[in-house]
Amino acid sequence: MLGSRRLHPLFPRRNTSRYCKIYFSQPYARDTARKHSATRCRTSEPLSRPAGLRKRLCPPHAQPSSFPMVRKIVRRYLILARGKFLDDAKTAHGVIAYGQDEISAIVDASLAGKTVRGVLPHLQCDAPICESVREGLQYHPTSLLIGVAPQGGALPQAWRSEILHAMDAKLEIVSGLHELISEDEEFAKAARRSGTEIWDVRVPPTVPLFSGxxxxxxxxxxxxxxxxxxxxxxxxxxxxxxxxxxxxxxxxxxxxxxxxxxxxxxxxxxxxxxxxxxxxxxxxxxxxxxxxxxxxxxxxxxxxxxxxxxxxxxxxxxxxxxxxxxxxxxxxxxxxxxxxxxxxxxxxxxxxxxxxxxxxxxxxxxxxxxxxxxxxxxxxxxxxxxxxxxxxxxxxxxxxxxxxxxxxxxxxxxxxxxxxxxxxxx
Incomplete structure (x- = not known):
């Protein structure tokens, strides 16, 4: 039988005052976070995570400054899911339902004017659904999340202009696609020009062979x-x-x-x-x-x-x-x-x-x-x-x-x- 002892939080609670340290990827994010509050989409208890996350397993801007202390960014996501939010946005749904980060808004013109709770009540989120990234910026996001993960991991071509607009607004781009945003020449140039960051979540660290x-x-x-x-x-x-x-x-x-x-x-x-x-x-x-x-x-x-x-x-x-x-x-x-x-x-x-x-x-x-x-x-x-x-x-x-x-x-x-x-x- 499994025993019991003191719990270790896997996900920091969503009240930012409880974080040990808060880091943002660029000044825009830091400034807007001081002035605005985003929709909070979950109030459930956090799970546990290993206390000593080594550098190789941490996402960008979350590297431990001194083991086992972990720097933690509070992201405020604008989620891009054009025409796919209802039934083909597994990444968006998972992050909304279980994620530690805040949800500013969803981009899906087919559902514009509605809320997440209005179309998918089980996600328990009141974030608004917008027609475009331009409209979503009024909710002060810090990051644009590509909210889909299609088979093969290709980026829908019609989404490129929205991603470029997010970069111009200095939003961090977060993607779980197999098609790496950081290796796209147009996106890489736009990111350098605006001084923003790209986090390609699927890029693996260097790992050893199985040892037993x-x-x-x-x-x-x-x-x-x-x-x-x-x-x-x-x-x-x-x-x-x-x-x-x-x-x-x-x-x-x-x-x-x-x-x-x-x-x-x-x-x-x-x-x-x-x-x-x-x-x-x-x-x-x-x-x-x-x-x-x-x-x-x-x-x-x-x-x-x-x-x-x-x-x-x-x-x-x-x-x-x-x-x-x-x-x-x-x-x-x-x-x-x-x-x-x-x-x-x-x-x-x-x-x-x-x-x-x-x-x-x-x-x-x-x-x-x-x-x-x-x-x-x-x-x-x-x-x-x-x-x-x-x-x-x-x-x-x-x-x-x-x-x-x-x-x-x-x-x-x-x-x-x-x-x-x-x-x-x-």
Missing amino acids: AVYDVRVPTLLTVGSDCAVGKMTVALELARSAQKRGVNATFVPTGQTGVLIAGWGICIDRVVSDFAAGAAEQMVLEAAPESELLIVEGQGSIHHPAYGAVTLALMYGCAPDALVLVVDPTARTIANFEVPALGYPELVTAYEIALAPVKPARVVGIALKTLGLDARQARYEIERAREESQLPCDDVVRFGADALYDSIASEVRRTRPRTAAVPA
Whole structure:
């Protein structure tokens, strides 16, 4: 059973008076922060993060001045999501729902004049939605966040003028796209001209090859795995970490994707790391977080039977060496998105993940989290019950019904396991 002790905040509370130090990327941001207050979109309790974030894992302007002190920027985001905010802006939704930074406004002309709460009530945010970056500047942002993460990570061409306008206004540009803003000649010149910064979140640090040191970590590690991409693996990890914290367990969310890094303020985007080093990157994040934690909950990526991203999933599974898995499933899906690969049933998915880990470091699937978005309450409960019957595991939708019940059902099953080793002849 997991123990309890004093909690360490993962996300600084949104009241800026509680920060040890506040740093901004340029004078415009510093001056406007003194004069204005932005919409605050969450009041939930923070999670925990490792106290000693080393330089290689920190985003720009958040480097530790003397280990383990961390400099902290308070960003005020204007989020660019033109025509995509409702149903294709996973990064925007995650940062709004769970992030530590303030949300000034959203840019989406198709919803202009409305508020976030008016179109997506579950995000619990009253930020206005604007027609353009020019209009959004009246809300005094410090940074423009590219709020989408499309497959392939390309920047929509129609958005270039909005980004250039933000640069002219001296906003920092924050992007989680694979297409790096800092390597675009036009954007690089504009940033130098205006004296602003670009943070390409996906750019990984230098990491070593996998060493096996993760096998000596004494903290249990839980990894979320999925039936497909975009089924909620990050959200489930965050919600389970919050439930653990409420029960006095010092749980740390370990981010492995661009939205998770934006939320937590540290981490590595595993899908950008050269394949030989991807397992090493996952290992380094576990080694980083373990000393200050009692439980690590690692954000999963992709799916083991995804034809495009299965390799990323497997590298993460081997690199973080989990002791237990939580499977995240969209029960309405019949195929892998954008492919004709059939979706697997619950027993098949559980078996696939457990067999993949069994030769190296065994880990069991201890629970299933369902994404029932789009179903009514009756349908959602039917799908949860069906999953329980077919898998014989604890199942729930942690967004719709809360994560406490699922966490309580699996907590005692999250225990340290050992890697397989060859027998040494006598």
